[in-house]
Amino acid sequence: MSEPIRVGVLGARGRMGQQACRAVDAADDLELVAMVDAGDWLFSVADAGSQVLVDFTHPDVVMDNIRFAIDQGIHAVVGTTGFTAERLDTVRTWLADAPQVGVLVAPNFGIGAVLSMRFAQLAARFYDTAEVIELHHPHKADAPSGTAVRTAELIAAARREAGMGAVPDATTQARDGARGADVDGVHVHALRVAGMVAHQEVVLGAEGETLTIRHDSLDRVSFMPGVLLGVREIARRPGLTVGLEALLDL
Numbered sequence: 001m002s003e004p005i006r007v008g009v010l011g012a013r014g015r016m017g018q019q020a021c022r023a024v025d026a027a028d029d030l031e032l033v034a035m036v037d038a039g040d041w042l043f044s045v046a047d048a049g050s051q052v053l054v055d056f057t058h059p060d061v062v063m064d065n066i067r068f069a070i071d072q073g074i075h076a077v078v079g080t081t082g083f084t085a086e087r088l089d090t091v092r093t094w095l096a097d098a099p100q101v102g103v104l105v106a107p108n109f110g111i112g113a114v115l116s117m118r119f120a121q122l123a124a125r126f127y128d129t130a131e132v133i134e135l136h137h138p139h140k141a142d143a144p145s146g147t148a149v150r151t152a153e154l155i156a157a158a159r160r161e162a163g164m165g166a167v168p169d170a171t172t173q174a175r176d177g178a179r180g181a182d183v184d185g186v187h188v189h190a191l192r193v194a195g196m197v198a199h200q201e202v203v204l205g206a207e208g209e210t211l212t213i214r215h216d217s218l219d220r221v222s223f224m225p226g227v228l229l230g231v232r233e234i235a236r237r238p239g240l241t242v243g244l245e246a247l248l249d250l
């Protein structure tokens, strides 16, 4: 058997970081060599010889962490959200100077969540309207969720490709926020509910019918097969990969 892949986890004491540490530790082909959280010495990830860094931290710090990984020649598997097109372009620019390094940025590592995004993308052109509702635990920093933003972007792109116009909406009078956030012309509604983990509904509508695509992550363990897949694959994928779907042949 070949040497295990050496993995460092950032955000190691957080909700996702703890799960990621457990999952890496339990995998025979991976070795957990660094666990770093806020206030810890970031360079211990490099000192420990990490080949892959897993990041579940915070949108405010994730860009610095990616920069660090690229500068150190460490591949990165990033689950932290808060990415924009500009942020992704910045990562591409950094990677241009380190062509051997791979960075995976995935708003959701849940296989079902990735499938549900794909289903929504496929369905979008058949329905006049599409809206996204995401429901998360109240400790979440960003809204809408990274998954919801990506879902809305995929729906919007599918509608554009099909030559569809704006989603019909006669609203002329509304309280602030009543119609949710506008992501590429798709309305996204964010609920924060104690007891929940991560849930999303895409509600599509056409004359006489609706289609609801719902996914529920009931436990953060649901994200781990995707995280481990990313860790095992990223060295074979130099440059920036956005979304786990690329690794699932979707």
Ligand SMILES: NC(=O)C1=CN([C@@H]2O[C@H](COP(=O)(O)OP(=O)(O)OC[C@H]3O[C@@H](n4cnc5c(N)ncnc54)[C@H](OP(=O)(O)O)[C@@H]3O)[C@@H](O)[C@H]2O)C=CC1
Residues within 6 Å of the ligand: 010, 011, 012, 013, 014, 015, 016, 017, 036, 037, 038, 039, 056, 057, 058, 059, 061, 078, 079, 080, 081, 082, 106, 107, 108, 109, 110, 146, 223
């Ligand atoms: N892609 C996916 O499948 C998923 C993505 N996420 C995303 O992952 C991120 C983390 O979520 P979650 O685990 O719930 O959040 P938590 O707040 O539970 O965990 C984040 C951890 O990162 C720590 N941290 C903050 N800054 C740094 C830093 N500079 N270096 C190292 N550690 C740091 C925090 O410390 P402190 O609390 O002291 O600030 C905290 O312990 C979010 O963006 C979330 O949206 C979540 C679930 C799935």
Ligand SMILES: O=C(O)C1=N[C@H](C(=O)O)C[C@H](O)C1
Residues within 6 Å of the ligand: 081, 107, 108, 109, 136, 140, 141, 144, 145, 146, 147, 148, 197, 198, 199
């Ligand atoms: O913060 C969370 O919990 C989650 N964050 C990700 C997101 O913003 O989409 C993924 C999942 O929804 C859980």
